[in-house]
Amino acid sequence: MAEGGPWRDKSDDERVPRNSCLHSRHSLVQCEKASVETGTIMNCLGYGSHIRKARRDAFREHDRLQSARVPGTLIITTGSKAEGLTRLFESDTDQLYVVRSIICLEGGVYAERLPRGTIVFTLNTDMCYHGHCRLHLQERHGTIIPTLIRDALCEDENGQVLLSSTLYFDLNNKVDLGKVRHERAGPSRPRSYGPWHIDNVHSIRCHCPGILLRWAERSRYWPPPDIVHKVVRMGAFVTPVGFKGSKYQHVEWRICFNTGENELMSSLNNTQVYVYVILKMVVKDVLKPVKKEITSYTVKNIVLWLVENNPQAQFNESSLLYWLREGLEQLRTAISKIQLPYYMIPERNLMAACGLDEGQKRTWVNTITDMMNEGSYTLLRLPRIRKAILSHPEPLLWYNKKRVEFELLHLKLMNRLIPFIQCMDENGVVKESDPMLQAIKSRRDELLRKVRKRMNWEGSRLNDLNEINVLMLM
CATH class of the missing domain: 3.30.460 (Beta Polymerase; domain 2)
Incomplete structure (x- = not known):
């Protein structure tokens, strides 16, 4: 066990990741293919390196x-x-x-x-x-x-x-x-x-x-x-x-080490980020903690330990589902033992005083075990990924392209407005005229109208542009 690394086994340092539920070369190839496809879906959902x-x-x-x-x-x-x-x-x-x-x-x-x-x-x-x-x-x-x-x-x-x-x-x-x-x-x-x-x-x-x-x-x-x-x-x-x-x-x-953790998370590669995001979805959409017994921060620490304790070359696009299973196993262990060392100060147990009772612990351990045995099918438990898998590729790609541009415009607008805050009236309306602001808003409104038109063509009755604006940023 490496110093400070509670889940590392030195005898496995050079091993090649392989899904423990696989029993044949064909299954391994299928798992690697599913990993690559999952990475593509995560990119479409707005988790790619460019938008990050x-x-x-x-x-x-x-x-x-x-x-x-x-x-x-x-x-x-x-x-x-x-x-x-x-x-x-x-x-x-x-x-x-x-x-x-x-x-x-x-x-x-x-x-x-x-x-x-x-x-x-x-x-x-x-x-x-x-x-x-x-x-x-x-x-x-x-x-x-x-x-x-x-x-x-x-x-x-x-x-x-x-x-x-x-x-x-x-x-x-x-x-x-x-x-x-x-x-x-x-x-x-x-x-x-x-x-x-x-x-x-x-x-x-x-x-x-x-x-x-x-x-x-x-x-x-x-x-x-x-x-x-x-x-x-x-x-x-x-x-x-x-x-x-x-x-x-x-x-x-x-x-706390907030700025340092920001830097660490920024240095993760795509596979590591996707594992983190999917594990957060598991906590939110499958386990559904009511009193924050498990949080996104719990998941973040699991991923940081996982990445620190394994050779970086093994985190590639074809091994995503393998590392997802490893992450689920570490999450299950943390819940079962009520023990998770804080990445920056390992002596601190992040699960201490989490308030998790025995009944809830058994339920979550059994649920995670089932997910680990389901292989790639476990992704169907997650609403956002399931919708993307079931969606026709063309509408998904079209909407993703529009949504990414729309979000980039809003990020520019967010910072462009700050110098003009002093010029707002009591209703929050910017009085100052700015060509860049007008150009950003014009393109934003054009995208909103295009999305509404596509939605209506596909059968949606939603016409309120303000509501569509909020939904595209959620």
Whole structure:
């Protein structure tokens, strides 16, 4: 077993992937052919490398423009939007709001070189579950503590001043942002603007070289050294949420590596990405957790371990279904044992306190076992893939081409509008005339009319262009 790699068997390092349910050369060829065809379908569904890159680039630019409008705050998109794996309205947009003038430092890291006026906390992991910490305030002469921070300070059992995660969350979420606000979800307060759902997390930069170096020094096949170095340089963040069940969770913070994980996900190849997306579909459409016993983040960690522990040449277009089965097996193991090491800090068990009862565990284990035995037929359990398989190729390809262009236009529109936000009236209408905006909107409306015409020709009665607009971005 490689250091930090709980699912790696060194005796299998050089093995060639083959589906364990196959019993003949003919079956192997059929499986490889089905893998290639599945990859083609995933590309048609909007998961190809070109559109993924366009989405990632658009949201990086969006972060840059938004951060420039909010002095003292860095805005970072994370999750599926930063990974380029979802359309604008397909899932929540996860954003970190990071105050530039605050930082927490791992023990033994000194603050002398930080700019004067920076508020410094010491990251203390004593008495906390793995991957969590407390933030103790460091006294620095000449530092003015803003009201938002001062009001979130409290004392621990030893009289030391620390930052309360609960108070910090509440103070940062007092402002009524968004037309609809939802119940707190971990460190975030979800809100909605029509079809656009946003999860904002107010976080603090964290410099923890010791933790990151332990991750970097693991024996691995992936990521390559340049990506490892880049992830280490990106550092970490702490978010205001304690370990579930801890009596001190109101003063505990979770250590996260959002920007580093964005970089890792961007370096996956198509086969690895498709396995990740399909496993997420399995969780959402087949297992259907009600209380987030399993999340997309669970799946992400399974895939990261899978990729780290296996030779990269084995992840090719003809082995997709093999690796999907491997991913299902790891998911089944995580559920069965209630154990999944966090990729960045393996001592932290992502399944701890997941709330999964024995009955649900048995049901999910049996379901996943059935899926593993079904081979390529398991894809028919997933609505989006099943519809694509059953669709006639020509309409699917035609619509995919129009939808990709439509989404690219909306990504451009999203960022093009930011400089004109100050020119909007009370109804959100842009007063400023801009030739590029007009050209984007004109082409968007033309595509909408073409899609509506095709839909009506094929028997649909949907005529509302606004509704079609939302559906094409979900």
